[in-house]
Amino acid sequence: MKRTLALGGVAAGLLASAVVASPAHAEKIPAKPLAETNFAAKQVAAFWFGEKMANLIHATPYNVETKVSSKVVAHMPKAPTSKPGVVGSSAEQKPTGTSKNVNLPRSSGKVFFVGADNKPHWCSATAVQSLHKNLVATAGHCVFDTVKGKTTMNKWVFIPGYYEGKAPWGIYVGKIAFTHSDYDAFADGDHNYAFVAVYKGIQVTDVKTDKVKNWVDNRIFKTRAEAEKAQQEVETKTTGWAGRIVPFVSTPETVVRDKKNKEYQQTWIDVSTWAYWQNTEAPALADDKKAPTLKEALELLNKGRGQTTDFKTAPGTGIKVTRVSLTDYNSAKDEVKIGDVEFRVSEDKKSVYFVYDHGYYKANFWAKYDLDYKLTGKIVEITLKDVGRLGDNVSGQGLAYNQKVGQPTYVFGYPSGAHKDGNFAFTGKTLKWTYGKTFPAEAPSIKGEALQGIKSSFTGEGALGSGWLFKYNNSKRFGYLNGVTISVSDTDGNDRYDTSLSPYFDGETYEVYKAAAATDSGSII
Numbered sequence: 001m002k003r004t005l006a007l008g009g010v011a012a013g014l015l016a017s018a019v020v021a022s023p024a025h026a027e028k029i030p031a032k033p034l035a036e037t038n039f040a041a042k043q044v045a046a047f048w049f050g051e052k053m054a055n056l057i058h059a060t061p062y063n064v065e066t067k068v069s070s071k072v073v074a075h076m077p078k079a080p081t082s083k084p085g086v087v088g089s090s091a092e093q094k095p096t097g098t099s100k101n102v103n104l105p106r107s108s109g110k111v112f113f114v115g116a117d118n119k120p121h122w123c124s125a126t127a128v129q130s131l132h133k134n135l136v137a138t139a140g141h142c143v144f145d146t147v148k149g150k151t152t153m154n155k156w157v158f159i160p161g162y163y164e165g166k167a168p169w170g171i172y173v174g175k176i177a178f179t180h181s182d183y184d185a186f187a188d189g190d191h192n193y194a195f196v197a198v199y200k201g202i203q204v205t206d207v208k209t210d211k212v213k214n215w216v217d218n219r220i221f222k223t224r225a226e227a228e229k230a231q232q233e234v235e236t237k238t239t240g241w242a243g244r245i246v247p248f249v250s251t252p253e254t255v256v257r258d259k260k261n262k263e264y265q266q267t268w269i270d271v272s273t274w275a276y277w278q279n280t281e282a283p284a285l286a287d288d289k290k291a292p293t294l295k296e297a298l299e300l301l302n303k304g305r306g307q308t309t310d311f312k313t314a315p316g317t318g319i320k321v322t323r324v325s326l327t328d329y330n331s332a333k334d335e336v337k338i339g340d341v342e343f344r345v346s347e348d349k350k351s352v353y354f355v356y357d358h359g360y361y362k363a364n365f366w367a368k369y370d371l372d373y374k375l376t377g378k379i380v381e382i383t384l385k386d387v388g389r390l391g392d393n394v395s396g397q398g399l400a401y402n403q404k405v406g407q408p409t410y411v412f413g414y415p416s417g418a419h420k421d422g423n424f425a426f427t428g429k430t431l432k433w434t435y436g437k438t439f440p441a442e443a444p445s446i447k448g449e450a451l452q453g454i455k456s457s458f459t460g461e462g463a464l465g466s467g468w469l470f471k472y473n474n475s476k477r478f479g480y481l482n483g484v485t486i487s488v489s490d491t492d493g494n495d496r497y498d499t500s501l502s503p504y505f506d507g508e509t510y511e512v513y514k515a516a517a518a519t520d521s522g523s524i525i
Contacts, residue, residue: 029515030184032144034156034174034196039239041173041199041524042384044155046240048112049204050380053165059112059120061416061428064141066460068443068489068501104431105477106169106394108412108467109160111138111196116147124413125158126467128195128481129398130517133391136172136196138465139486143177143194146187152177158198160394163429169394170201170387173524178516180508189448192486192503195516198390200523206383212243216375223263227373234375243377254370255316264368270349274365278314297321298356316368321361329353329360386525399513400470400480401505405438405452411500413466413485415458421495428462434500438468441501443487448501452483456500460488468502481505
């Protein structure tokens with residue numbers, strides 16, 4: 001669907017006004033489990049730290065609903081219906097230590113998870129002050145799967161201060177995720193945020209690997225479904241498994257003739273093997289299904305240079321004919337003559353060349369071979385050390401809601417990816433910041449009718465979930481979380497992203513926060 005955006009250009013008077021703020025949300029706050037048990041949490045940690053942290057290092061920035069674009073139009077903010085409020089940050093409750101990243105908050109980090117494509121990804125996120133010092137805030141679609149309809153992302157963790165495989169303050173496995181009921185049910189952009197209660201942090205002190213047990217490693221599965229079932233058994237019985245399902249051509253080779261069977265690999269074969277499948281194994285064909293005669297096939301040839309013509313022969317087999325140059329034709333040295341027709345054959349016998357109507361052609365032969373599957377990989381056993389609660393290690397930002405639009409705001413995140421013009425301004429490796437005043441915004445294409453925007457050059461990939469900090473104190477490195485990035489936009493059409501979007505944090509946001517903040521998560525170990 002084409003993304004459209006309407007951003008509010010507001011005057012100084014409007015900037016002092018507030019946007020929509022509804023009364024406290026009366027409906028039940030959806031709470032969805034991420035890793036319900038300590039054993040499940042250990043499996044999540046093993047996934048990220050096994051194989052020399054390959055999944056962490058090779059994770060890519062999440063890129064779902066990242067960009068919206070449209071013409072800028074005015075958007076009149078509405079008056080608030082409840083009073084503004086804040087939840088104090090950790091800085092207001094106890095002194096904090098120094099940070100190596102001057103002026104950058106230790107509370108910022110990356111969340112890692114397995115996306116709908118079954119590949120590892122990451123977003124930006126922020127540690128938030130709570131009763132149990134265990135809360136993380138990010139964009140809703142960095143926690144809840146809006147692509148394949150699954151409830152939540154898989155193997156979700158938060159790593160504050162992450163940099164190239166290093167977790168200086170530990171890794172925090174997500175236990176329970178909270179969001180607004182409208183986002184849970186309708187993916188409503190006005191409520192595209194999530195608060196996640198995380199287990200106490202852990203650090204890995206040792207990683208050991210062993211081969212997958214023989215009953216799986218040496219076993220051949222006829223279908224992918226059977227292999228996936230075996231994989232699930234490995235995953236549920238061991239702390240971690242680093243491996244994959246490998247498809248391979250069956251032995252002895254079997255041609256797939258059933259059109260309903262999609263588990264095959266189309267393979268180039270030599271002419272003798274192709275002939276074998278035609279004459280020996282091919283079932284009888286009805287007259288209207290038979291392959292064309294040689295004369296009929298020649299009349300069907302696409303005669304443009306480089307053009308190809310595909311012929312299906314016996315079920316599960318076929319020929320691809322390509323018009324080639326004289327040089328290509330002469331590359332085949334073996335000459336074969338059948339009657340008055342001269343052919344040339346490549347050394348591997350997989351290409352047959354011929355001349356027709358003053359043109360040179362190459363024929364290649366293929367068969368659809370049945371696939372089997374096997375599991376390859378290693379069992380991962382990790383030794384963990386408990387490093388304590390998130391809020392005790394990096395401290396948490398406060399929370400602000402029902403605030404006036406137009407407030408100076410810092411945005412902290414890990415932008416990555418290119419602008420529309422191809423310029424790569426950010427790598428996603430280090431924490432970046434942008435600063436400006438918020439303004440009312442709309443993005444109907446992502447069901448956002450009461451959003452807030454800020455002028456920013458952040459690109460979308462990686463910046464999703466970035467924390468918007470209101471009244472940020474540059475020396476203490478604390479403020480109040482007042483939004484999270486859910487999308488970016490190029491509003492002036494110059495192919496450079498210039499605006500970031502966030503839900504407006506209102507009284508209903510505070511209700512979701514309260515439910516999450518009251519949740520204790522405990523320790524993995």
